[in-house]
Amino acid sequence: MSEPILTLRSVATDIGRYHILHDVSFSVPRGEVTMLLGRNGAGKTTTLRTIMGLWRARTGQVLFADEDIAALPTAEISRRGIAYVPEDMGIFSDLTVGENLRLAAISGPMDKARLAWITAAFPPLKTFWDSAAGTLSGGQKQMLSVARAMIEERRLYLIDEPSKGLAPAIVTTLARALKDLKRAGATILLVEQNFALSRALGDGAVVMEDGRTVWSGRMADLAADAALQGRLLGMEGAA
Numbered sequence: 001m002s003e004p005i006l007t008l009r010s011v012a013t014d015i016g017r018y019h020i021l022h023d024v025s026f027s028v029p030r031g032e033v034t035m036l037l038g039r040n041g042a043g044k045t046t047t048l049r050t051i052m053g054l055w056r057a058r059t060g061q062v063l064f065a066d067e068d069i070a071a072l073p074t075a076e077i078s079r080r081g082i083a084y085v086p087e088d089m090g091i092f093s094d095l096t097v098g099e100n101l102r103l104a105a106i107s108g109p110m111d112k113a114r115l116a117w118i119t120a121a122f123p124p125l126k127t128f129w130d131s132a133a134g135t136l137s138g139g140q141k142q143m144l145s146v147a148r149a150m151i152e153e154r155r156l157y158l159i160d161e162p163s164k165g166l167a168p169a170i171v172t173t174l175a176r177a178l179k180d181l182k183r184a185g186a187t188i189l190l191v192e193q194n195f196a197l198s199r200a201l202g203d204g205a206v207v208m209e210d211g212r213t214v215w216s217g218r219m220a221d222l223a224a225d226a227a228l229q230g231r232l233l234g235m236e237g238a239a
């Protein structure tokens with residue numbers, strides 16, 4: 001396992017007057033895909049939003065490449081090289097597919113080779129290049145949202161449940177693109193409820209329960225241990 005690019009240490013986050021994250025500690029090694037798992041409401045989305053500075057950690061540290069980013073504005077955190085694909089996809093419905101991608105390339109014009117790689121991974125984006133993003137199907141919007149994060153090389157990609165509500169064929173396309181991104185050496189922290197997809201993509205895994213990290217280890221070990229999955233994720237016979 002390589003050295004971590006991101007480390008959370010005893011992070012606690014409140015939303016309004018609710019204590020949502022109580023004690024979140026884990027690391028994301030460089031060049032690996034780390035799965036962030038846990039039952040509904042465990043605090044996975046809140047953890048990603050805390051890393052991005054969209055919610056503020058009340059206590060604890062968020063170390064990115066050895067710098068504590070917990071108090072930085074979101075724009076600064078993004079400039080450090082972290083891409084975020086939120087669960088609600090964060091695309092601009094009134095803009096075309098092409099405009100959505102162009103806007104996501106914050107450091108200048110889109111790199112042609114990278115764009116060709118992305119449209120090969122997600123062919124519908126090429127087909128609907130000039131269409132308003134709001135007219136795309138749910139699966140195509142999800143592809144656009146992941147493509148926006150991939151348009152420039154980032155040091156870390158945070159991706160929240162990309163397969164949610166998608167038909168199996170679209171999940172397969174998405175899985176292929178994420179595998180491509182992984183093969184290119186990307187570091188990814190991925191929230192995913194689809195265990196087959198988690199098993200296929202994950203190197204490491206972190207499990208949350210009730211605002212706490214309760215287990216972390218290798219994804220292969222979790223995938224091979226049905227009893228552990230049952231205990232941590234409430235899954236039965238999933239090995």
Ligand SMILES: Nc1ncnc2c1ncn2[C@@H]1O[C@H](COP(=O)(O)OP(=O)(O)OP(=O)(O)O)[C@@H](O)[C@H]1O
Binds near residue numbers: 020041
């Ligand atoms: N804006 C908010 N105001 C109040 N409570 C919130 C808010 N957002 C999230 N919560 C609560 O925080 C807890 C953690 O939510 P979070 O979305 O982080 O969980 P999750 O593990 O991502 O779950 P899911 O898989 O259902 O998205 C839940 O109890 C949720 O109801």
